[in-house]
Amino acid sequence: MTIDAPSIHVRRDQNHLAWDPAIEPVASVASGDVVEFDCLDASNGELTAESTTESLATLNFDRVDQVTGPVEVQGAEPGDTLQVDLLEFEHADWGWTANISGFGLLADEFPDGFYKVTRLTPGTQRAEFWPGISLPLAPFCGEIGVAPAQGPLSTIPPDVHGGNMDTRHLVAGSTLFLPVFHPGARISMGDGHATQGDGEVCGTAIETPMRVRVRLTVRKDVHVTGPEFIAAPDPHAELRNGSRYATDGIGPDLMAAARDAVKRMIDWLVREHGLEPIQAYLLCSTAVDLRISEIVDQPNFIVTAYCPLGIFA
Amino acid sequence: MTIDAPSIHVRRDQNHLAWDPAIEPVASVASGDVVEFDCLDASNGELTAESTTESLATLNFDRVDQVTGPVEVQGAEPGDTLQVDLLEFEHADWGWTANISGFGLLADEFPDGFYKVTRLTPGTQRAEFWPGISLPLAPFCGEIGVAPAQGPLSTIPPDVHGGNMDTRHLVAGSTLFLPVFHPGARISMGDGHATQGDGEVCGTAIETPMRVRVRLTVRKDVHVTGPEFIAAPDPHAELRNGSRYATDGIGPDLMAAARDAVKRMIDWLVREHGLEPIQAYLLCSTAVDLRISEIVDQPNFIVTAYCPLGIFA
Numbered sequence: 001m002t003i004d005a006p007s008i009h010v011r012r013d014q015n016h017l018a019w020d021p022a023i024e025p026v027a028s029v030a031s032g033d034v035v036e037f038d039c040l041d042a043s044n045g046e047l048t049a050e051s052t053t054e055s056l057a058t059l060n061f062d063r064v065d066q067v068t069g070p071v072e073v074q075g076a077e078p079g080d081t082l083q084v085d086l087l088e089f090e091h092a093d094w095g096w097t098a099n100i101s102g103f104g105l106l107a108d109e110f111p112d113g114f115y116k117v118t119r120l121t122p123g124t125q126r127a128e129f130w131p132g133i134s135l136p137l138a139p140f141c142g143e144i145g146v147a148p149a150q151g152p153l154s155t156i157p158p159d160v161h162g163g164n165m166d167t168r169h170l171v172a173g174s175t176l177f178l179p180v181f182h183p184g185a186r187i188s189m190g191d192g193h194a195t196q197g198d199g200e201v202c203g204t205a206i207e208t209p210m211r212v213r214v215r216l217t218v219r220k221d222v223h224v225t226g227p228e229f230i231a232a233p234d235p236h237a238e239l240r241n242g243s244r245y246a247t248d249g250i251g252p253d254l255m256a257a258a259r260d261a262v263k264r265m266i267d268w269l270v271r272e273h274g275l276e277p278i279q280a281y282l283l284c285s286t287a288v289d290l291r292i293s294e295i296v297d298q299p300n301f302i303v304t305a306y307c308p309l310g311i312f313a
Numbered sequence: 314m315t316i317d318a319p320s321i322h323v324r325r326d327q328n329h330l331a332w333d334p335a336i337e338p339v340a341s342v343a344s345g346d347v348v349e350f351d352c353l354d355a356s357n358g359e360l361t362a363e364s365t366t367e368s369l370a371t372l373n374f375d376r377v378d379q380v381t382g383p384v385e386v387q388g389a390e391p392g393d394t395l396q397v398d399l400l401e402f403e404h405a406d407w408g409w410t411a412n413i414s415g416f417g418l419l420a421d422e423f424p425d426g427f428y429k430v431t432r433l434t435p436g437t438q439r440a441e442f443w444p445g446i447s448l449p450l451a452p453f454c455g456e457i458g459v460a461p462a463q464g465p466l467s468t469i470p471p472d473v474h475g476g477n478m479d480t481r482h483l484v485a486g487s488t489l490f491l492p493v494f495h496p497g498a499r500i501s502m503g504d505g506h507a508t509q510g511d512g513e514v515c516g517t518a519i520e521t522p523m524r525v526r527v528r529l530t531v532r533k534d535v536h537v538t539g540p541e542f543i544a545a546p547d548p549h550a551e552l553r554n555g556s557r558y559a560t561d562g563i564g565p566d567l568m569a570a571a572r573d574a575v576k577r578m579i580d581w582l583v584r585e586h587g588l589e590p591i592q593a594y595l596l597c598s599t600a601v602d603l604r605i606s607e608i609v610d611q612p613n614f615i616v617t618a619y620c621p622l623g624i625f626a
Contacts, residue, residue, distance in 0.1 A: 105608050157613035158563055165615060166607035169559065203609040227561045228577060231619065234554040241550040246482065248540045250471055254567035258608055264541060290605040292616065294479035295418050295571055296516040300470035302478060303605065306544065 006036035015066040020151035021182045025072035031218040037068045039190045039210045049094040056113040065155040067143045069188025073216045076185040081222040084176040085215040089139035095194045095208035097282050104203035114278050132313040136236035142166040142191030149181040160226040168196040173232030177224045202285035239310040246306050252299045261305040319349035328379040333464035334495045338385035344531040350381045352503045352523045362407040369426040378468040380456045382501025386529045389498040394535040397489040398528040402452035408507045408521035410595050417516035427591050445626040449549035455479040455504030462494040473539040481509040486545030490537045515598035552623040559619050565612045574618040
């Protein structure tokens with residue numbers, strides 16, 4: 001793949017910890033320019049390939065989910081749309097996945113911290129997550145956002161300005177549209193993920209430092225009110241949508257249904273594949289996809305969790 | 314595809330209107346037998362290829378979502394699991410899609426009834442839904458269930474006994490597991506869909522009469538507490554997961570987020586593809602997939618609606 005040389009490179013130490021229009025841009029580019037963002041992992045570089053579960057105890061949560069930027073795009077005005085062509089994601093040779101106490105869909109069922117490292121071989125499409133379980137890699141950034149209408153806002157919840165969307169389909173080849181709230185738009189990126197399931201249920205993916213190239217274009221002719229995007233073809237469409245084991249959560253509340261679906265999937269992974277429950281939970285976060293099967297048959301709706309069978313050796 | 318000859322054929326007039334253990338089986342088969350269910354469409358045959366929006370006004374809602382059966386499987390006991398191998402779905406040469414007043418995810422935004430017929434050519438993989446918009450066909454049954462622990466229950470909401478799951482991945486080649494609550498399990502099927510999006514957002518798919526063949530097997534070695542299944546490879550994996558337009562709904566409530574995502578998708582279909590809003594809404598129900606992108610970044614979660622670009626000519 002030939003990638004245009006970037007106009008500028010944003011360093012990993014040029015990061016910030018809130019979505020806030022008061023933060024001054026670190027650089028300014030013309031519409032159509034290519035920018036390279038060098039992003040620390042979501043732990044702000046505190047967690048490493050040598051860290052352990054004990055390391056989570058001293059993690060500085062005030063520094064997590066920092067984002068690199070912001071970059072001003074000349075000519076962007078409130079009411080415009082910023083087009084972000086996602087050109088390339090280059091992950092490191094390792095990544096981490098953790099259960100962080102008090103965080104995640106099943107925080108009550110998994111109260112204890114847990115940390116694991118996955119080795120990632122650059123240029124390969126798969127990585128062994130647990131013995132005999134090989135995940136398809138599809139790197140993307142959890143965080144892509146512009147300066148919000150008002151701030152400061154935490155970088156943890158996403159909102160109409162983008163931010164922590166944790167959307168696994170925003171891979172290379174996709175094009176994201178974000179509303180512009182302030183002159184220059186002021187885009188930042190971060191939170192590299194080597195792969196993830198729809199839902200990111202334990203709260204972390206395979207977290208990794210990421211070098212990203214994007215093309216930034218001001219669109220005066222497009223008007224969006226929140227994130228919209230052209231998703232590239234799923235790089236692992238056949239595996240992700242091939243034979244899958246599926247578990248249903250059913251009921252009047254979609255959140256409770258999602259929890260039930262994931263709990264049933266964990267039960268299946270434990271009984272059929274011999275995983276420990278915490279191993280199964282982390283696997284759900286990195287490889288299992290949550291879909292809404294039906295949202296109309298009142299009073300009961302269905303969330304289904306899908307685990308691709310192609311990940312098992 | 315070679316399909317085993319069915320042991321029995323269940324006629325379309327052998328149907329019932331509630332999930333209820335008090336309903337006597339219409340037939341009894343051995344574990345491992347193949348059964349053919351002949352199913353009326355969800356309107357109980359009241360709506361036809363000649364019906365119009367006016368026909369909805371006189372539709373007898375007390376008769377919708379009837380199911381064909383029940384069939385007793387010898388040897389099934391409470392605590393067992395009924396394995397349903399979905400062998401073949403044969404749809405009619407037409408189907409209907411409707412907005413039914415008061416029903417559907419956006420019932421408040423689309424208060425008026427609307428009815429359309431889609432021509433389905435047997436043996437083809439695609440059908441024109443709106444001019445220039447061709448949908449991939451992937452027939453399945455919205456309703457597959459066993460006698461529930463207690464009844465009678467309406468056939469509209471699904472529950473742990475299955476029922477109106479409206480899950481588009483339950484196509485031929487998939488294997489469904491349902492818990493058994495009563496001797497013989499007593500399975501029924503109905504609600505044929507020629508194709509559908511994840512979510513079935515307007516409340517109807519391409520509804521069609523369906524002839525179904527399934528193999529029914531009692532599993533003493535499997536214990537499920539609700540529907541679980543092995544999903545066959547998506548028959549249109551590349552199209553469904555190829556280039557897609559995607560819209561986000563973001564917020565603390567997944568139901569509201571799903572509504573926002575679908576509303577943004579309707580806006581896009583109207584402005585980019587010139588559809589009327591009601592046309593776009595019905596298209597979302599038959600072709601657009603709802604995924605939960607992230608369910609952990611409190612307080613805001615994301616539901617994303619995905620429209621495959623391959624459906625546009």
